[in-house]
Amino acid sequence: MTTTCGYCGVGCRLETHVHDGRIASITPAMDGPANLGHTCLKGRFAHQFSRNRERLATPLIRDARGEAPRPATWDEAMERIVAELTRIRSAHGPNAIAGLASSRATNEDCYAMQRLMRAAIGTNNIDNCSRVCHSPTSYALRKALGLSGATGSFSDFDHADATILIGANPTEGHPVVGARIKQATLRGMKLVTIDPRRIELADYGVLHLSPRPGSNAAVMLGIAHVIERDGFVNRAFVDARTEGFDALLELLPSYAPDAVEAISGVPAEGIEEAARIYAEAANACFSWGLGVTEHKYGSEVVQLVCDVALMTGKIGRPGSALLPLRGQNNVQGSSDMGALPDTYTAYRSVEDEDVARSFEDAWGVPLSRRKGYTIPQMFDAAVAGDLRAMYIFGEDVAQTDPNTAHVVHALESLDFLVCQDIFETETTKHADVILPASSFLEKSGTFTNAERRVQLVAPAIDPPGEARTDFEIIKAVSRALGHELGWETPADAMDEIAALTPDWAGISHERLGRRGLQWPVAPDGTDAPILYERSFTRKGGRAHFAALPYKEPGDAADDEFPLILVTGRRLQHYNAGTMTRRTGNVELMDADLLEIHPDDAARLWIADGDRISVRSRVGRIELPAQVTERIEPGHVFTTFHFPETRTNLLVGASADVNTSCPEYKVVAVDVRPIGEEPAKVPALAGGA
């Protein structure tokens, strides 16, 4: 069976080999457009979780808070859900209920979920985890260019003469793309890496810049300054295809390389060289990750990235693309599907009369025009008593969202919580009903990768025990709530999506075949590997320059918290580790470690392997230290793969001003070795 990987946003095509109803092995598909016969240890080997004995195999009901949940039948679980949600909606209105769609689930699952929330419940309170990773990208690309997606494909790395990679570590987070970039550099592509850590690709690039966390905007403005100063602006392009350049021009004089050095710590010559490398290349790409977006002004930095590309006209042709590295396998798709509080499919506003009406006609029910809660707003509303129920599928907010204490408080404040997942998690600990769902190996549908490529997912095995596919579960819940979705299969759901979404008009499961299609897809099936070849999709067809000055991040080092913590991922595990911790990958990496520079470690009397305490303004954790020169002095780095670490206890409320994406990348911390007897339970600073 050929399917698409369910781990990261590369979207490797894989061949699954089944023996006796269990996955025997998974190998890469030679013709996978994104992976070309290659894959990484997660897609290739990390499938044993599918038969792990901890898999949820029956619905569970928790009769009372504080008790362990007990097995129940599907009927019983459904009854409980319907009863509670109906009661809460009557008493408090539909907006007292919120849903969270899984960015790991298929487009069809997410589309079903948002339709359930909007049509069956009657609220726009639906969001997905792109909120906490690339929502700034989505916002900024739409604002600047028109469409919320990469402007090209991974193959653009092969055609680029230069690439600027900022705030991403693809050899660990997107290994197959990281390998592809590395091969391109060895063939002569000039790579500039910008990251507080000296990532592996820095050893293959021509220039590495290490800005202070939170200063990316200054770096981008510095690059723009040099481009303008040295005559690299593509005036013909700017005049013909953009608007707003003058406003940016007024801003640039304040960002000469010396000024940028003072803000960011990046040497002025580094800014000069980065700008020159990008500007002089015939074709150049920009690629970025969560090191750009998970910041207070992440959405502004992405707009500044667009500014630099627009200034030089390096967009809309092979080798010149903007390629955000979407994290989850379907984070692009879950947002494309409108599992968002303010948009329907393809990012069309819930306030848009024509769009809302088209959905009302299709679904046969009136729909709210009022924007719903984002995830952070859901937690705030829960604590405030305005949000009473949540239906979360495929996300472990208690482990992955910032400010764990606040999240836990929010979940406990709800009257009713339904979780739909494949394993019990930190979040299901607070659920009243737990529904056993399916992994990517057990469902059919589509994922959309970081290249906007919609690819088929085909089930290799059945979900265990009484677990069901997410699609079937959501259909059943919707039906039980009184709104029949009316689809037999996920292919039917996709047909509806295509009918109601002009950018998806030509997509059907049949047409996707082995190579998928990159949206927008015209009704005749022509897809779009390159966007904006002739015009941008904003009104008037012009791209928009943003003139956004640098502003300080939401947190900063001070005497009490002198180091800056950056959180992220490692190769061997995926995010919360829900799947990878239940595979042989734990033999390769079995704990989160705090990376710390030798100078800082020496100053703090910390040796490699020592257990240390890390404290922020909102929380405290303990974990082992790893002394390494890959990170700059003044910064520390860790992951969030292991629930026992509770990394996100440390992350506070600072978030992107436009999209609420949490500022995971700038957390002021105090690090010190702990005594002989470590505390058993991590304590919270300053009370709960």
Next chain:
Amino acid sequence: MRVAVDGIDVEVADGATVLDAAGAAGRWVPTLCFDERQAPFGACRACLVGVEGSAAPLPACTTPCRDGMAVATEDPAARRVATAVVELVLSELPEPPASHTELAQVADRLGVGEPRWPGEVHPKVEADTRHPYLAFRHELCISCGRCVRACDELQGTFALTATGRGFGANVAAGLDEGFRASACVSCGACADTCPTDAITEVSLLP
């Protein structure tokens, strides 16, 4: 340009190899050290074919096409040598290759029986199973180089190397420290490409 393979005309792009042309013509050429994801290596010599105008057979994978070339994939001398090479390869292994391996399939298709070369075989070394997913059985290695090149050209981690010289040539991870301790990122490309099961995926199922 136009090339004729066993009388079948095919159009090939500039830079195509004779092996590419044979593939386009649907004609089988035995290979052991070739992987379409890697640059041709030219080590196994099983892909020898006859080419009009050349007195000696040429290796298809590393010979560029020329316009008007005429290729004979079953040239008697070429096949004789290819078959002899495969027989030599079988003779250096301590046991016959498992039937699913590429080596066994090529040997079968060429009609190579049991090798008639008594003498030294690769010494049995304790299998390296320290890694959760990848196992190494050094005595099955035929030094085709595909694993080393996968780790180089596909993954870019360079965790593997050829070792030794002559008949003692083999492959190792890192400083011969096994996959786990080396720079290996466990992508499995080496196991995918190995034609003899010297490197295999550790399967948890029978």
Next chain:
Amino acid sequence: MSRNLVELVRRHHALDAPTALDVLKQAVELRGELTDADRREAAARSGLPEATVHGVSTFYDDLLQPRGARHVRVCTGTACFAATGDAHVDALRSAFGIELGERSEDGSVSLAETVCLGFCHSSPAVRDGDTIDAGPDVVARVLAGTCVAAPEPAWESTLAEPVLTRPGDWSGLARVLDEGVAPEALLEEVTAAEIRGRGGAGFPAGVKWGFARASEGDEKFIVANGDEGDPGSYIDKYLMERTPERLLEGMALAAYAVGASHGFVLVRSEYPLSKPALEQAASAARSDGWLGEDIHGSGFAFDVTVVEGAGSYVVGEETALLACLQGLRGTVSARPPFPAQSGLHGMPTVVNNVETLCNVPFVAARGADAYRALSPGAATSGSKLVCFNERFARPGVYEVSFGVSTRWLCEELAGGLREGRTIKALQIGGPLGGILPAARLDTPFDFDALAAEGCMLGHGGILAFDDRTSMRDVARHLLRFGAHESCGKCFPCRIGLQRAQAMFTGDAPVERERLEQLLETLELGSLCAHGGGMPAPIRSLLKWFPDELGLA
């Protein structure tokens, strides 16, 4: 060669990093053996991945043989074998009580084999530390600890006017620069002179230079192949040690014609005197303005780096040589691409044999016609250096014209065999050359004439076996050498030579049909002339000495 590894080497070379091989050799020279710590250091300093460095450390003899406080290297080359039947090797093994490639328990002494030291005129030869001694009593001197540097016979020319055996004087380069000869014109002259490669392949140098000139690259290189590994051959040794300036001049001229900016000489480590001689000559040339920037005010810049090898015969093959120069495993690469298009650091590179380059100054100074006149009436132009092994009465290096009779060379020039012995057979051109029986001594000494006899001119070494030597032993000796030196990349050579060697080991009769099949596989299937050439001498033996081979 791995394109990626070559690129990594290129990048680190630009940062003046040493090659991994440089660092590993230093470690062995310092402490006598390699540890993983050495390998990691070599990786860190050279910028190469650790696994790659591990691979390099397991390829070269110099890195594999442990060294004691006293490191004795005994030559097991064909000339020393022809002299003693390897009795000298056995004598040292039993006297020291250790095997070849071993170190004594207390670390005081180690014994290693080496092929060859270039003292074939005085076989057997032994290298005790850095002193190379040779002669019939060399074993006694080694055991007594009284080794002295063995004398080397003076070389002679049979030409009216010696060309290769007199000191270089930079007159060729001087004329080209002073008269403003354009690079293309020099290239034309060299091509017209039809200088055939002297290393063995006989490929026209001018044609090779033309390919390199036409290829695109940010830089181009000239590489002199000083890895004269053929046992019995010491011609390049003489050229590098006696007239190194001529080699440098030849390289400079090649660079001028091709558009190269830098040259390398790869010198084998078995010739410890060659590198110092070349470096001294280069230093003198820089002082005199013949190397460096703006040579002789012409704007032409060129300089040379001398690099030492690490003990591998196959490194004499041009792609393996380039790999070794870059500190990688010395394995052969498929061609195309040829070095002239993509060689050192992926750039267009001319690889020429030392003797070939030494021919160039004469052509530059005197022109193609004068060069062709050096061998009047012969098919090949220019002159040739030949050398004779210890069996001959007057061994040494001689300059001769092509086309002279081989008998004349052996009986008149070299005085026949010493002690009244008779020539049983000759191996000409190295271990991959065919064997010429005494009955065919009248064959003219030239490429085609020898090829017609199943022999090759090769590098020009003439090695005689006398009546004491069994041809089966010769077969076993040659195949053992072949198998030991196989780089291990291509299957026919890697496995085939092992099987062929085994056929002649012990006393079992050799099945002729199986042997012939193996020879065909090697000849038609091998990736390079090592496996491809090994059948030639065996075929000669089958033809001329079948009764001695112990055939079934």
